[in-house]
Amino acid sequence: MNNIIANILRFLILLIVQVIVCQHICLFGYMTPALFLLALFLLPLELPLSLQYFIGFATGFVVDAFAHTLGVSSFACTLMMFVRPYVAHWLNGSNNVKFENIDRPEPGAKDFRWVFLYTLILTSLYQLTSVLLETMSFRNFGHTLLVILGNTLFSVFVILCVEYIFHSHSKGEI
Amino acid sequence: MNNLIEFFKRAFHIIVLAVLLILSVVMLGKSLAFNDYRLSRAVQSVVGPIQKSGRSMIHRFHLGPENEALVQQNIQLLREQENMFIVKEDTILTEMSMPDSTNTKRVRLYDYTYAHVIFRTTDRAFNYMIVDKGSKDGITRDMAVLSPQGVAGVVTDVSPNFATVRPILHPESRISAVVTPANQNGTVIWEDNDPRVAYLEAIPQHSEINIGDSVFTNGFSNIFPKGLFIGTVKEVQVGNNASFLTIKINLATPYTDIYTVYLVENTFKAELDSLKANFKNE
Numbered sequence: 437m438n439n440i441i442a443n444i445l446r447f448l449i450l451l452i453v454q455v456i457v458c459q460h461i462c463l464f465g466y467m468t469p470a471l472f473l474l475a476l477f478l479l480p481l482e483l484p485l486s487l488q489y490f491i492g493f494a495t496g497f498v499v500d501a502f503a504h505t506l507g508v509s510s511f512a513c514t515l516m517m518f519v520r521p522y523v524a525h526w527l528n529g530s531n532n533v534k535f536e537n538i539d540r541p542e543p544g545a546k547d548f549r550w551v552f553l554y555t556l557i558l559t560s561l562y563q564l565t566s567v568l569l570e571t572m573s574f575r576n577f578g579h580t581l582l583v584i585l586g587n588t589l590f591s592v593f594v595i596l597c598v599e600y601i602f603h604s605h606s607k608g609e610i
Numbered sequence: 611m612n613n614l615i616e617f618f619k620r621a622f623h624i625i626v627l628a629v630l631l632i633l634s635v636v637m638l639g640k641s642l643a644f645n646d647y648r649l650s651r652a653v654q655s656v657v658g659p660i661q662k663s664g665r666s667m668i669h670r671f672h673l674g675p676e677n678e679a680l681v682q683q684n685i686q687l688l689r690e691q692e693n694m695f696i697v698k699e700d701t702i703l704t705e706m707s708m709p710d711s712t713n714t715k716r717v718r719l720y721d722y723t724y725a726h727v728i729f730r731t732t733d734r735a736f737n738y739m740i741v742d743k744g745s746k747d748g749i750t751r752d753m754a755v756l757s758p759q760g761v762a763g764v765v766t767d768v769s770p771n772f773a774t775v776r777p778i779l780h781p782e783s784r785i786s787a788v789v790t791p792a793n794q795n796g797t798v799i800w801e802d803n804d805p806r807v808a809y810l811e812a813i814p815q816h817s818e819i820n821i822g823d824s825v826f827t828n829g830f831s832n833i834f835p836k837g838l839f840i841g842t843v844k845e846v847q848v849g850n851n852a853s854f855l856t857i858k859i860n861l862a863t864p865y866t867d868i869y870t871v872y873l874v875e876n877t878f879k880a881e882l883d884s885l886k887a888n889f890k891n892e
Contacts, residue, residue, distance in 0.1 A: 456664035485623035493630040500637075501653045502661060507638030514630045569638060 443479065450475040451495065455502035458594075467586040469594040470566075472499060473559055476513065477595070481521055492517030505570055512565035516558055523557050551599070555592050563588045681870055684758075685722050688872065693835045694720045720835045721875045723748065725773070732805040732865045737779040739763065741871060744771040752833055754874040760839040760862030761785060761827060762871055778840075779805050779865060787840055788828040789857070792817045795828055798840055798859070805865045807844065810857040817855070819846050825859050832882045835874060 454472035461468055476492055483491075496513030500506050527550050546554075567584045574580075618625075641650055688694075695716040725741035743749050745768045753765040755775045763777035776783055778800050785798040787810060796812040810825055823843040829836030845858035876882070 455661070456668065460668060486626035489623065489627050489630055493634070496634070501657045504650065504654075506641050506650055506653065507634045507636070511631060511634035511638065514627065514634060518627055 439480070443475075446478065447475045447495070451498055454499060459499075459503055463590060464586070466583045467590040470499075470559070470562065470587065470591045471594050471598065473516075473562060473591065474595045474598060476517065476520075477555060477558060481524055485521075488517045488520070489514055508566050508569045511569060512562045515565055516562045519561060520558060523554060527554055552592075552596065555595055555599075556588075559591045559595065560584075560588045563591065677870070681724050685724055685872070688722045691835075693829070693837050694718060694722075718877060721877055722872055723875070724870060724872050725749070726870055727775075727868050728772075730777075730865065730868060732779060733803075735803055736781065737777055737805075737865075738766075739775040739777055739868070739871075741773050741775060741873075742771070743873070744769050744773050746770050748875070749773045749873060750875065752879065753876075754834045754838075756838060756872040756874060757863040757868050758870065758872075759864065760841065761834060762863045762865075762868065764833055765873065775871075777865060778808055778861060778863070785834065785840065786828050786830045787825050789813065789817075789819060789823055789825050789843065791823065792819055794819075795830070796857075798825065806861055808841065808859050808861055810843070810859050811854060813855045813857055815848065815853055815855055819843055819855060819857060821846065832876050832879055833874075 450472045454470070458469050458471045472495060476495060479488060479491065492513040493510050496508075496510035497506075499509040499513075503509070563584050567580060567587065571580050637649065641647070696719045697714050698717050723743070725743040725747075727739050728742050730739040731737045739755075739762075741749075741755075749765060749768050751765055751768060755762045755765060755777075761778065763775045763780075763783065765773050766776045767774040778785065778798065780800060783798075783800055786795065787798045788795050789810060792813075794813045794817045796810045798808050798810055800808045802809075813819065821843055825840045825843065827834040827836060827838040827840060839862050841859040841861045843857055844860045847856040847858075
C-alpha cells in the first residue's frame, strides 16, 4: 500500500516537473531531458504487463499533450514498457523471462552498473523512437542523430542524478 | 472454448500492447497526415490553462533580462520626445535659400540614460538614494533623476562607479513646477517627513486650483526638461501668508518601491550656467 502511494506521488511530481520545467530546457539548442522516464523505470516489474503498458501509454499521452506532439511519446513509452522486463532480465544474467518479486529496478536493490545500463538502454530506446517519430524523415539525418544522442546523454545524466540524490535521502524508497 | 479463453489469458497483454501502439499511431497520423486538429484542440483546452500558469511561474526568472530590454527601449523612445530638443535656425539652409524646406534644425538639449537604485532611505529628515552608475558611465552632478512614474530627484555627488541622488524627500530639494490647468508656476518643497506628500508653494491666492490637478516641471531650472509629471494636488488651503496658497501634493514617484531610474543630462548645462553666473554678478 505504502509502495503504491509512493509510486503515484513520484509519478505526479516527476510529470509536473517534466511538463513545467524540463520540457522548456533546451541545452545548446537541442538537448531536452526526459526526466519523467524515471517514474516508468522505477515501476515494480511484477505489475501485470497490460497495466504496465497502459501506464506507459498514459504517461506518454500526458507528456505529448503538453508538448503538442500527440502520439509520439505515447508510442515510445508503450514500446519502452514492452522492452523493459527483457532488459531487466538480460541484465540479471538469466535467459528465461520470469517476473519475480525481487526485481526492483532501484539503486538500493542493484549496483551502479546495473542501474546505469538499464537507464541507458531504455532511455536511448525511448529517445530513438520519439525523435524519429517526431521528425518523420531521414533527411538531415546527421542532425537527428545528434539530437537523439544529446537527448539520451542529458536524460541519463539528469535521471541518474535525481535517482541517486533522492535515494540516499530516504533509505531505499524513492 | 476453454482453449480460446486460455489463449486470451496468455495473449491479453500482447493485445493491449498492440491496441495502445495502434492508438498512438492513429493519433500521430491524424495530426500529421490529415491535419485533423480536433483532438489536439480538445487536449489543448485542458492543458492550456495549466501550461499558462506554469509558464508564468517560470517567466518570473526571466523578468530581469526582459525588464532590462524594456528599459533600453524606453530610453530610445524618451530620447525622441519633443521636449528633448530645441529648435534652431539652420544657417546653411538659409544661405542656400531653398524655398520648400523649413530652415530650422533640431538640436538635442537633453539626453537620457538609466541606472538602478541600490540603496535608498525614505523615513529620515534628510533622505538620499544611491544608484549603480557613476562618472565612468557619464553621470555628472545636477543630472535629473526620474522614476517611471515621475520626477524622483537630482544627482548631488558622483564617484567613479556610483552616484548619490537627493530625492524630493529632502528639505533642500527645490523643483520649479507648473500646476495645470491654472498654469501657475511655483516650487515643490518637502516638509512633513512623509515620503508620499510634498508641498507646492508660491502659488498666488487668486489662482483656481482644484484637488486632482496635475503638477509638472516647467523647465526653468535647466535640470529637468519641461513637462515631467511630479504629482497631483491633494489639498488646497489658504495659508498664513495671505498672498499665497498652501498646496499639498501626492508625489507620483513611489519612493518606497523604486528600482529603475532614468537620468537626464542637459547637454548645454555648462553654457547656460555660465550665462546665469554673469547675470548674478551684475
